[in-house]
Amino acid sequence: MxxxxxxxxxxxxxxxxxxxxxxxxxxxxxxxxxxxxxxxxxxxxxxxSDARFADSYLRSQGARLGAAKLRQTLRGKGVAEETIAARLAAADLPDELERVRTLWARKFGSAPTDAREWARQARFLQSRGFGTDVIRKVLKELAE
Structure with missing residues (x-):
């Protein structure tokens, strides 16, 4: 000891x-x-402090990960569900749609040209913890 x-x-x-x-x-x-x-x-x-740890993690990773991935990682680190919900609500993060657009622009930069490319981009964004509804919206905007 x-x-x-x-x-x-x-x-x-x-x-x-x-x-x-x-x-x-x-x-x-x-x-x-x-x-x-x-x-x-x-x-x-x-x-x-688990709350301070959650705040620190959200500050460092929040801009490039979706809420689902942030929640999952914090849960995996042993942070209580109530703490996660409170810290996510209090975090000064851009909304999910804005984060997806920023991440997409940094990673890809050009709209998907075919279904295969669309699926690849969608899988990447989904692996970062973004919801399918947000991903569809962003990729649909790009196709138009």
Whole structure:
């Protein structure tokens, strides 16, 4: 346990982590009880916060990912569903349609010429977590 807290602080100094993510990184270095104790201490000292981690992640990835992908990734990092919903609502992100247009322009730049190209562009945007309705709207606008 002696080296768990400094190790956790070093990890947090590099970037924000969720509690679950930090627990996973610390687990090889101590017992589950010791890790939980250190994480609770860090949360009580306000050095560890899932909400702050979610805000940081949304700031860095929000402009190029859709809400579904952002939500899925945060869930995978162990952030609670209520925290995700609150942080997404509070995030200062452009609307989904604007983000799709920006990402599409950066990646492709020219309208799809055939059904195969249309499908390729749609798959790319869908892999980034954008909804099919938004993707169809943007690609339809481009075809006109």
């Amino acid at each position: 002696n080296d768990l807290k400094p190790r956790a602080i070093r990890l947090l100094a590099r970037r924000e982590h969720s509690r679950a993510e930090l627990a996973r990184k610390l687990s090889p270095h101590g017992s589950p009880e010791e890790v939980d104790t250190v994480l609770t201490e860090l949360q009580n000292a306000n050095l560890l």
